[in-house]
Amino acid sequence: xxAHTNAGERSATTCQRRLCEYISKRFxxxxxxxxxxxxxxxxxxxxxxxKKGRPLRTIATGxxxxxxxxQANAGGxxxxxxxxxxxxxxxxxxxxxxxxxxFLDPTALDQLQALILDIGGDVWAFGPTASALLxxxxxxxxxxxxxxxxxxxxxxxxxxxxxxVKDGLPLIDRAMAHGIPTTSATRTIIDLARxxxxxEVTRALDSFLRDLxxxxxxxxxxxxxxxxxxxYGIPKLLEIIEGSEITRGGHSWLERRFLELVxxxxxxxxxTQVVMSRAGDRLIRVDCYFGDADLVVEVLxxxxxxxxxxxxxxxxxxxxxxxxxxxxxxFTYKQIAETPRQTMKxxxxxxxxxxxxFVRADIDTFV
Numbered sequence: 001x002x003a004h005t006n007a008g009e010r011s012a013t014t015c016q017r018r019l020c021e022y023i024s025k026r027f028x029x030x031x032x033x034x035x036x037x038x039x040x041x042x043x044x045x046x047x048x049x050x051k052k053g054r055p056l057r058t059i060a061t062g063x064x065x066x067x068x069x070x071q072a073n074a075g076g077x078x079x080x081x082x083x084x085x086x087x088x089x090x091x092x093x094x095x096x097x098x099x100x101x102x103f104l105d106p107t108a109l110d111q112l113q114a115l116i117l118d119i120g121g122d123v124w125a126f127g128p129t130a131s132a133l134l135x136x137x138x139x140x141x142x143x144x145x146x147x148x149x150x151x152x153x154x155x156x157x158x159x160x161x162x163x164x165v166k167d168g169l170p171l172i173d174r175a176m177a178h179g180i181p182t183t184s185a186t187r188t189i190i191d192l193a194r195x196x197x198x199x200e201v202t203r204a205l206d207s208f209l210r211d212l213x214x215x216x217x218x219x220x221x222x223x224x225x226x227x228x229x230x231x232y233g234i235p236k237l238l239e240i241i242e243g244s245e246i247t248r249g250g251h252s253w254l255e256r257r258f259l260e261l262v263x264x265x266x267x268x269x270x271x272t273q274v275v276m277s278r279a280g281d282r283l284i285r286v287d288c289y290f291g292d293a294d295l296v297v298e299v300l301x302x303x304x305x306x307x308x309x310x311x312x313x314x315x316x317x318x319x320x321x322x323x324x325x326x327x328x329x330x331f332t333y334k335q336i337a338e339t340p341r342q343t344m345k346x347x348x349x350x351x352x353x354x355x356x357x358f359v360r361a362d363i364d365t366f367v
Contacts, residue, residue, distance in 0.1 A: 065106075066114045069097040094118065095157070108141045109178060115145055115160060116180065123149040124174065125182035126163050127195050133177040134185050136207040138200070148183065148191075163191075173222075185213035186222050193240065194233025201240050216253045217337075224337040254299045255287055257336055265344040267351060268292065277324060284317055293351045295327045299336060327355075 072082055082099060085091040091099045095118030100106065106114065116123050125133050126148035132139040144160045151164035173187035183191060185208040193201050208214045227234040241253070255272065262269065270288040276296065277284040288297040298314075321328050329350060335343045 063113060063117060065110065066094065066098050066100045066117055068117050068120070069099070070120075072099065108143070109180070111143060112141065112145055112180060115157065116147065119147065119149065119155055119157065119162075121149065121153065122168060123147050123155075123181065124169060125177075125180055126161075127188065127192050128200070130177075130182045130188040131192060131200075131204050133180055133182050134175070134188060134208065134213060135177075135211060136188075136204040138203045146195075185211075186219050189214070189219065190222060190226060190234065190237060193237035198236070198240050201237060205240070217257060220253060220257070220333075220337045224334050252301075254301065254333060254336060257340075258288065258297075258299050258331070261336070261340050261344055262347070265348065267344070267348060270297065276326065277320060284320060286321070290351060293327070293353075294325070294355050295329065295350060296321055297329045297331065297347070300330055300332045 069079070069082065073079070082091065086093055086099070093099055094106075094111075094114045097120075098114045098118040100114065112125065112129070116125075124130070124147065125145070127146040128139055129141065129146040132141040146161045146163065148163040148165055148169065149155055150168050151166050153164070155162050169183065169187075173184050175182050175184040182188075189201065189205050189208060192204055196204075205219075209216065223234055223237065259269075259272070268290060270290045272288055273285060274289040275283050275285050276289065286296045287299050289295070290297070298318075300314075318328050318330075327350065329347065331343055331346075
């Protein structure tokens with residue numbers, strides 16, 4: 001504790017320097033940087049700290065000045081010593097089992113690092129916190145933090161949101177940002193759709209695509225894979241993507257991806273958005289038409305579960321085109337996103353077959 005009684009006996013700077021020097025020698029937990037009053041007098045080295053303090057220097061430096069109780073114990077610092085130094089003000093406790101030096105003024109990034117250390121084990125930044133770490137527009141790194149860990153750990157921290165994931169987080173969905181473990185940009189978008197607003201998801205999506213942290217193809221591949229497990233939020237995400245595509249105009253990602261696969265496979269380029277027929281006041285517009293093979297290809301959109309009205313309309317369209325002599329193929333979102341090679345193999349097989357002779361039936365299925 002400070003022992004000077006007035007500014008005449010000992011300046012506050014001198015008192016602070018001696019206290020900081022004592023902490024540095026004993027524990028190497030001084031968190032000052034350029035403004036540390038000790039730096040001009042003594043620097044941390046093997047001669048100015050105890051043997052117990054030396055291992056903590058490396059650990060704390062790599063953890064933004066924080067150490068855990070377990071790390072301190074492993075370095076020879078007992079619980080009684082930690083308690084004594086905390087009571088005297090030389091150390092401060094952050095969370096249940098994390099400590100830092102008395103002069104550290106932790107930033108939001110420091111606080112997040114301390115929270116992750118305090119929880120321990122496999123834990124990653126999640127949702128809004130991950131979006132801020134990865135640099136998404138409009139997201140600010142601040143408490144309360146969102147983290148995710150395994151479901152069976154039963155972790156709780158007052159003032160923060162601890163989410164859980166069954167069977168852990170796949171390696172493909174993990175990343176590092178500013179030294180903090182976080183969900184990948186792709187997984188962050190998918191998770192944000194469950195907990196965030198449409199505006200937040202759109203901003204994160206546009207930011208990560210712009211910064212090349214993900215691609216449309218990879219995003220849709222992960223969407224298709226994760227929604228097969230019944231994950232919440234994916235229908236909302238697909239609606240946001242569809243709305244964004246409508247706003248921008250042009251083809252949907254599914255249509256663009258199909259055309260890319262056709263080009264990569266060396267198949268002839270189809271006409272797109274072609275009006276094939278008219279039934280009463282309805283136009284039959286198809287996604288792709290391969291004229292030489294007289295083949296119509298439709299991609300079925302992002303949704304797996306269509307309404308009965310939508311399925312009836314699709315069936316009438318397919319029947320009308322078949323009655324007019326057109327060959328007809330349909331590919332689902334899952335087929336294009338997850339099994340593109342098999343999809344192109346099916347398409348190539350039908351394109352290579354000769355066109356059958358056909359007499360048009362004079363029937364209107366829309367009547």
